[in-house]
Amino acid sequence: MPKYRDELDAVLRALADPTRRAVVERLARSPAIVSELAAPFSMALPSLMQHLRILENAGLVVSHKHGRVRTVTLRPGALDVVHLWLDEQRTPAERQADRLSIHLTRTNPKET
Template identity: 85%
Template structure:
């Protein structure tokens, strides 16, 4: 069992909900204030705040409050644990095919 298992579980639970995945996709382009994040969803603001809290507890997003405005950002490297885990799940045959592809790219003469 990998030593990052708890972090991986938290991130996977946080991203299991389509609303939270949509928030993460939106935040991938730039930070946003909560009211801007809430606009595309047909839910009450407290419900969205609950989703944001789950993402923040999992370490996926961070938030800062300036006066009455809360800005939410995607935490840099927050999804690296997913990339690492998925990489470990690749079969040896996939890895070997990848290496073969790199080798063929390097050795094939260019026209």
């Protein structure tokens, strides 16, 4: 059982909702203010704030308030736990094929 299971569970739960995935996809381009994030969705602002709170609790986003404006940013490395878990799920055959590919690239770089 991975040591980071609780963190992974929180991230996967947060990303299970399509609205939250859309927010993460938007924030991957650049930080945004809450009203900008809310624009594409047909929901009340308090509902979007709940989604943002879940993303923040999962460690995916951080928010900063400047006056009356709240800016939300995707936390660097936030999805690393998912990448780590997925990498651990790869089959031994996939790993061997990857190692073979690396070996062949090093020994015959002109043929790849």
